[in-house]
Amino acid sequence: MKKKYIIMSDKDNCATTLADISKGEQVQLDDKLLSINQDIPLGHKFALKAINKGEKIFKYGQIIGIATENIEGGDWIHTHNITSHYLEEIVG
Template sequence: MKGAVLDDLGLHMAEADNVLTAIADLEAGMEISSDDATVELAEDVPFGHKVALVPIEPGDTVVKYGEPIGEAVEPIDPGEWVHTHNCESARGRGDRDASEGEVA
């Protein structure tokens, strides 16, 4: 399998990823450790959703599977749920140039 499972709680697919994918329903206060740091969950995160591993500022690219998947629209702290309330998808957007991520 590509990637690494961290503490049997999340999947970190590529070294470039700044998020991990929850492989179970996660509860606020749980801790997930990687080689670099330990992240405490700030809120509940549903199975299959993303958790920030590092601070992500508005305009920063959210990277999952080693690929850009969106852009932060507000500050996201490590351990926070990354979803539509704080991240805007860059995939399947007809209003953006796919090669540059720019608004068309």
């Protein structure tokens, strides 16, 4: 079976989809299965583990944003639950 996601860095708490992933589908992480909670389009992100509101979201080993709500493992990460880390630095 072809892998449907990629994790860019060991520091990442999200993965990027390489294909559409449907709600209820399970993806194999190194040591466990993770159930996907929403339909996630190609190129979008999902949480690898629970991320609390206010926590940093990492992709490429870098901070890409801050969670605006609690995010469960398997949740779609997008503009509805993340805010820009860069905007916070500018507005300050």
